[in-house]
Amino acid sequence: MDLLLEVELRRGRLRRSLSEALRAAIQEGQLPATTVLPSSRRLAAALGVSRGVVTDAYDQLVSEGYLDVKPRSAPVVAEVVAAPPPAPEPPAPRWHFDFHATTPDIALFPRRGWIRAVERALRRAPDAALDYGDRRGRIELRSALSAYLARVRGVRVDPGRIVVTQGFTQALDLLCRVLVDRGATTVAMETPSHPELWATVRQSGLRLVGSQVDSDGMRTDELSGLGADAVVVAPAHQFPTGAVMSPARRLALLEWAATHRSLIIEDDYDAEFRYDRTPVGAVQGLDPGRVAHVGTASKTLAPGVRLGWISLPADLVEEVRIRKVLADSGSPTVDQLALADLLSTGDYERHVVRARHEYRRRRDRLVRALSRRLPKLEFRGAAAGMQLLLSLPDEVDDVAIADAAASGRIGVRPLSPLHLIPSQERGLLLGYGRLSEGRIDQAVGALSAVIMEASAAHRPRRSPT
Secondary structure, eight states: OOOOOOOOTTTTOOHHHHHHHHHHHHTTTTTTTTBBBBOOOHHHHTTTTHHHHHHHHHHHHHTTTSSETTTSSSSSEOOOOOOOOOOHHHOOOSEEEEOSSSSGGGGGGGGGHHHHHHHHHHHHHHGGSSSSSOOOOOOHHHHHHHHHHHTTOOOOOOGGGGGEEESSHHHHHHHHOOOTTTOOEEEEEEESSSHHHHHHHHHOOOOEEEEEETTTTTGGGGGGGGTSSSSEEEESSSSOOOOOOOOHHHHHHHHHHHHHOOOOEETTTTTTTOSSSSSOOOGGGTTHHHHHHHHHHHHHHGGGGGOEEEHHHHEGOOOOOOOHHHSSSSSHHHHHHHHHHHHOOOHHHHHHHHHHHHHHHHHHHHHHHHHHHHHOOOEEEEBTEEEEEEOOOSSSSSSHHHHHHTTTTTOOOSSSOOSSSOOOEEEEEEEOTSSSSGHHHHHHHHHHHHHHHHHHHHOOOOOOO
């Protein structure tokens, strides 16, 4: 038979090229089952290669199950299950104005600084650094983080008690699984909060309960009645309300943990971005033995970096390390070394300062635009982070407003689905990480038109006189 194959035969890899071409033709259905292939002699002559090249390629495919060969017979294509056609990738939403609040401006990522840090890290790293190593993470990064967190966040931890993770979600998952191993059943979390984190807690087998948030942060007086073995809390800047936990609540949180022998999982959510006063320190600094402090580079650098860290109480280190081994055998080494370089040279902090100035300008522009366009609506959480919360009247459907905005290519997140327990509170979360300063006025104008239209629809009609 004649055999049409797209095969590029390169010197030094003839056998591999031929076997790859034949394998692909079988997998894609070009060579269906029961097809008789040319003898090794005929195919070698047609391709201008030695017979041994073809024989070896055939033998390779026989060993993999793609060909059947009987004595003194030409190879026959075996039955191979066709792969399903690739599912079309859903198109990513193309927002005209994007108020989503969970990511920073990734265009600010310090590409040049990162490239230099990777180059320096690779030049300095011994070969052993690229092997399987300490699953807690590279000592270079853990040492740099220990110094940085002590200076900037008031965290008290030595490098031996830090475990490097792939972001906050993995850190929470590891801690939840350790809690389950220890016999825990229930975790408390702030409400409102991020639904994706709810799923992380629940998939570990733990029950999730909610503790409400007000202007002073989590209502710590509710914790004793929840029966929680641990609590996930963001004292420095709560998502999505932006509340900062008051000093009295911080002490009450620690007292609850000590009394109930429970763990505090501190989410140090975008704590570096505070504009109107010095950032408050981490709760972990008050009691390192009861707080697992979690930070990441997702907001300061970019979510795609996938690096986070847990500063652990001493008695949790080994159990979390083992869980990390079971999860992925360790975070990417080169990225860890690059981040360690940025931290040790001061480039990381310089980038954070530049980003903070940029976000402050956007925050100020957003506040002015909201005050002008929607003067009757209150907002909060503007003192820090990359978003603020715009309050809506209780009778207004914030989900419907978000849907109406989406139809006009305005991306915005409603508040009500972020509540763990029923609440009448309504609002919109307005992020400015994805909005340039020059587009904020126009974006607020477009969103305000949607809000006013929805408000008019719910306004009671006057009775005729």
